[in-house]
Amino acid sequence: MASDYEFSDSDGDYDDDEDMIDGTQDETGESEDDMDMDAFGDDFKVVPKGKRKSFEIEYESLSQSDVEKLMKKDVEDIVGILGVDESTANLLLRHMSWNTERLIEKYMDNPTKVLVAAGVTVEEPPSSPAPIRSHSIPNSATIGTSQSGRRPTRSSSKLLGSKSPSALKSSSTVSPTSTTRLSPRATDLPTPFVCPICFDDAPTLRPLSLTCSHPFCSGCWTAYISSKITDEAEHAIRCMAEGCALVATDTFIHDLLTASDVDPEEAKVNEETWARFQELLIRHFVASNPNLKYCPYPACTNTVSCPAAASKASLTSVVPIVSCGARGIPGAAQASGSGGNLGLPGKEHKFCFGCPIESDHRPVVCAAARLWLKKCRDDSETANWIKSNTKECSMCMSTIEKNGGCNHMTCKKCKHEFCWVCMGPWSEHGTAWYSCNRYDEKAGVEARDAQSRSRASLERYLHYYNRWANHEQSAKLSLDLYAKTEKKMEDMQITSELTWIEVQFMKKAVEEVDKCRMTLKWTYAMAYYLAKGNEKDLFEDNQRDLEKAVEDLSELLESPIEAENIPMLRQKVTDKTVYVQKRNEIVLEDTAAGFLEGRWKWNVAIDGFDDPEKTEF
Amino acid sequence: MDARLRRVNKEIADCKNDKTSNIQIELIDENPFHLKGSFPGPEGTPYQGGHFEVDIVIPESYPFQPVKMKFLTKVYHPNVSSASGAICLDILKDAWSPVLTLKSTLISLQSLLCSPEPNDPQDAEVAKHYTTSKNSFDETATYWTQIYAGGPGAKEKKGKSAASKAEARDEVAIAGLEKAHVDQFEALGFPRSKVIDVLRRLNYRGANVAKLTDDRVVEELLK
Ligand SMILES: [Zn+2]
Ligand SMILES: [Zn+2]
Ligand SMILES: [Zn+2]
Ligand SMILES: [Zn+2]
Ligand SMILES: [Zn+2]
Ligand SMILES: [Zn+2]
Numbered sequence: 040m041a042s043d044y045e046f047s048d049s050d051g052d053y054d055d056d057e058d059m060i061d062g063t064q065d066e067t068g069e070s071e072d073d074m075d076m077d078a079f080g081d082d083f084k085v086v087p088k089g090k091r092k093s094f095e096i097e098y099e100s101l102s103q104s105d106v107e108k109l110m111k112k113d114v115e116d117i118v119g120i121l122g123v124d125e126s127t128a129n130l131l132l133r134h135m136s137w138n139t140e141r142l143i144e145k146y147m148d149n150p151t152k153v154l155v156a157a158g159v160t161v162e163e164p165p166s167s168p169a170p171i172r173s174h175s176i177p178n179s180a181t182i183g184t185s186q187s188g189r190r191p192t193r194s195s196s197k198l199l200g201s202k203s204p205s206a207l208k209s210s211s212t213v214s215p216t217s218t219t220r221l222s223p224r225a226t227d228l229p230t231p232f233v234c235p236i237c238f239d240d241a242p243t244l245r246p247l248s249l250t251c252s253h254p255f256c257s258g259c260w261t262a263y264i265s266s267k268i269t270d271e272a273e274h275a276i277r278c279m280a281e282g283c284a285l286v287a288t289d290t291f292i293h294d295l296l297t298a299s300d301v302d303p304e305e306a307k308v309n310e311e312t313w314a315r316f317q318e319l320l321i322r323h324f325v326a327s328n329p330n331l332k333y334c335p336y337p338a339c340t341n342t343v344s345c346p347a348a349a350s351k352a353s354l355t356s357v358v359p360i361v362s363c364g365a366r367g368i369p370g371a372a373q374a375s376g377s378g379g380n381l382g383l384p385g386k387e388h389k390f391c392f393g394c395p396i397e398s399d400h401r402p403v404v405c406a407a408a409r410l411w412l413k414k415c416r417d418d419s420e421t422a423n424w425i426k427s428n429t430k431e432c433s434m435c436m437s438t439i440e441k442n443g444g445c446n447h448m449t450c451k452k453c454k455h456e457f458c459w460v461c462m463g464p465w466s467e468h469g470t471a472w473y474s475c476n477r478y479d480e481k482a483g484v485e486a487r488d489a490q491s492r493s494r495a496s497l498e499r500y501l502h503y504y505n506r507w508a509n510h511e512q513s514a515k516l517s518l519d520l521y522a523k524t525e526k527k528m529e530d531m532q533i534t535s536e537l538t539w540i541e542v543q544f545m546k547k548a549v550e551e552v553d554k555c556r557m558t559l560k561w562t563y564a565m566a567y568y569l570a571k572g573n574e575k576d577l578f579e580d581n582q583r584d585l586e587k588a589v590e591d592l593s594e595l596l597e598s599p600i601e602a603e604n605i606p607m608l609r610q611k612v613t614d615k616t617v618y619v620q621k622r623n624e625i626v627l628e629d630t631a632a633g634f635l636e637g638r639w640k641w642n643v644a645i646d647g648f649d650d651p652e653k654t655e656f
Numbered sequence: 657m658d659a660r661l662r663r664v665n666k667e668i669a670d671c672k673n674d675k676t677s678n679i680q681i682e683l684i685d686e687n688p689f690h691l692k693g694s695f696p697g698p699e700g701t702p703y704q705g706g707h708f709e710v711d712i713v714i715p716e717s718y719p720f721q722p723v724k725m726k727f728l729t730k731v732y733h734p735n736v737s738s739a740s741g742a743i744c745l746d747i748l749k750d751a752w753s754p755v756l757t758l759k760s761t762l763i764s765l766q767s768l769l770c771s772p773e774p775n776d777p778q779d780a781e782v783a784k785h786y787t788t789s790k791n792s793f794d795e796t797a798t799y800w801t802q803i804y805a806g807g808p809g810a811k812e813k814k815g816k817s818a819a820s821k822a823e824a825r826d827e828v829a830i831a832g833l834e835k836a837h838v839d840q841f842e843a844l845g846f847p848r849s850k851v852i853d854v855l856r857r858l859n860y861r862g863a864n865v866a867k868l869t870d871d872r873v874v875e876e877l878l879k
Binding site for chain 2: 235236238255262263266280
């Protein structure tokens with residue numbers, strides 16, 4: 040766990056954190072690893088842990104069973120208030136997207152209408168025989184059926200708007216306690232029973248129906264329900280009869296999927312289908328509740344609760360980056376190399392609660408981040424050349440490939456040292472004049488005619504995009520860096536007296552560089568949209584200081600290791616890591632404070648913010 | 657036996673035994689899950705007298721997922737793609753029920769020919785034609801039935817000698833083609849009837865015109 044960044048509503052007590060982890064995931068081994076890090080990583084503490092920082096949002100990670108408890112509570116409330124059974128309460132709540140208040144209101148107003156619309160009961164037929172058309176299907180007289188049912192009226196429930204008082208009366212007499220009829224004798228079945236779907240007529244056949252009395256064999260029901268769940272991710276599963284709007288209850292589905300009269304292999308598949316159904320229900324509940332969001336990482340079933348970011352309005356002042364508490368992807372290879380003792384954990388499940396971006400886009404707010412991503416997508420053609428991984432040395436023109444995260448390039452051929460991003464000489468970057476991060480706005484101001492203005496606008500965009508893409512690229516190369524670092528840590532243990540614990544400083548440094556590159560990446564999106572002025576200058580000062588610190592640390596990590604230098608290197612890396620961490624927090628804190636104060640002004644219209652004053656940029 | 661296979665076999669047998677519905681389902685080869693269905697065009701419609709063939713693909717999870725059907729015979733109808741034969745019909749999608757059969761679905765297709773739903777079109781061009789000029793639409797649909805579905809008049813027309821200029825002009829309109837397009841290729845020296853034939857076959861209409869190069873058309877004309 041990245042414990043420094045983990046929110047905990049406790050006073051930061053260690054055991055509380057562990058409990059939370061254990062309650063939400065079952066990846067063994069990692070918490071042990073984290074414990075080591077926590078015990079020995081004290082060099083790096085800047086702020087005491089357990090305290091939420093200004094750029095962190097309050098949230099809670101929920102396991103699948105936690106969410107189930109929330110659902111159960113809503114169901115129990117409805118059972119108590121409306122006097123229906125649990126199955127019915129479930130169907131009603133799902134139909135109303137778990138809006139309890141609206142459900143109660145609608146139900147009080149017209150219970151039949153709600154029960155029919157939710158598929159709990161069949162519509163009261165207008166004094167005609169029950170619709171058992173399906174019985175005639177196996178025979179040849181299907182023309183009438185199919186023609187009248189060619190566009191089956193799923194909306195038939197809507198017709199109930201003008202229902203008679205008798206229909207209302209009948210609904211109150213409907214007893215939703217027995218929503219399924221499992222007994223073959225319960226309906227007016229023709230004997231012997233022939234399943235209208237598989238045409239099977241074996242005497243051992245188990246005919247089942249919902250309260251609508253449309254009987255089908257248990258095998259067909261199971262196949263149908265499985266197909267709906269697996270192929271269509273559908274949680275409201277209607278009766279198989281044509282045009283019948285009754286929805287199968289959980290009990291009905293559960294009974295089918297846990298039936299014992301199937302072979303073990305099928306039983307296993309059924310069990311998985313039932314689990315998938317449970318997940319669909321939870322996903323629907325979570326999607327219906329603005330305070331909750333399902334973890335977007337593959338195969339993860341955790342949910343995050345973050346009421347502070349539930350409203351759209353809140354997203355102009357906070358960047359709600361949350362984590363579900365789990366790490367890695369089950370079954371996927373983790374970042375650590377083959378059996379090395381570095382034991383780097385899988386990627387933390389960090390995502391934005393406020394928008395679909397599945398990573399940490401701090402410090403920039405959701406609307407601006409998405410605007411930027413859209414621009415990058417739209418302009419990717421023009422900007423493509425920048426992303427390329429090779430460049431030419433500006434001195435000798437030989438091709439140079441970037442293979443690590445560091446921007447300090449040295450040409451192998453002519454030894455020319457330059458900056459990968461701006462291609463300027465590196466010597467200038469090491470001085471107080473370092474200004475690789477700042478776009479020279481003068482060129483844009485001087486542009487007079489439309490053509491050079493549009494060129495200037497493209498150049499301006501490319502300035503930011505270039506740096507954005509570079510940090511993204513470097514972050515992608517971090518896997519290499521991890522592997523290289525792991526190798527170095529092994530070497531260090533061999534060439535020095537240091538123990539495994541004592542070489543962990545390398546790992547911590549790599550993680551910090553990775554995290555800061557993420558911040559830096561998004562600061563360029565932010566700066567691109569920031570209106571010119573003092574505030575932007577200060578923002579870019581902080582950005583520059585962080586960038587400089589990160590590049591220095593990157594370079595340290597790539598420097599060769601000699602046995603006699605190791606203690607010094609350790610000191611330098613540790614110090615630099617603390618410094619980098621501090622610079623990162625300064626950027627994040629100041630930006631977050633700026634959003635709360637409404638200090639940041641944009642140069643374009645951004646969703647949720649005041650339109651910018653007309654300025655040239 | 658595999659439940660899907662048992663059901664499909666039963667459906668095919670039932671359909672064979674049923675002499676009243678006029679619906680036919682036949683095997684194409686030994687694959688029982690790729691079939692061909694056919695039915696006569698409904699009486700009192702522009703499709704009357706035609707014989708319409710439908711490609712039937714039975715998915716793995718049939719009958720719990722809907723059967724896949726498309727017209728093999730070209731049909732001029734708002735809910736059928738004039739180019740691909742794809743069909744827009746609710747029971748082939750979310751309104752499917754496992755109690756529906758291949759036969760009942762084919763009957764639904766037959767009844768779709770009786771009652772087009774231009775507000776839920778598969779072919780926007782055809783739907784526009786249907787809503788703006790019903791008479792002209794009927795003419796084209798009848799013509800397509802003759803040409804593609806073996807409708808009445810098709811055979812006697814073939815026996816006739818060279819068609820008159822006036823008749824040919826009508827032919828352009830009811831084939832759903834543009835006079836300017838026919839004139840353009842006729843001017844290259846090809847017989848008018850051949851131009852109409854080729855353009856119709858290439859579906860030289862609407863958005864398709866832009867997709868087909870002149871070279872491609874000439875290539876077909878030279879065949
Ligand atoms: Zn059955
Ligand atoms: Zn039913
Ligand atoms: Zn997760
Ligand atoms: Zn966001
Ligand atoms: Zn060079
Ligand atoms: Zn530079």
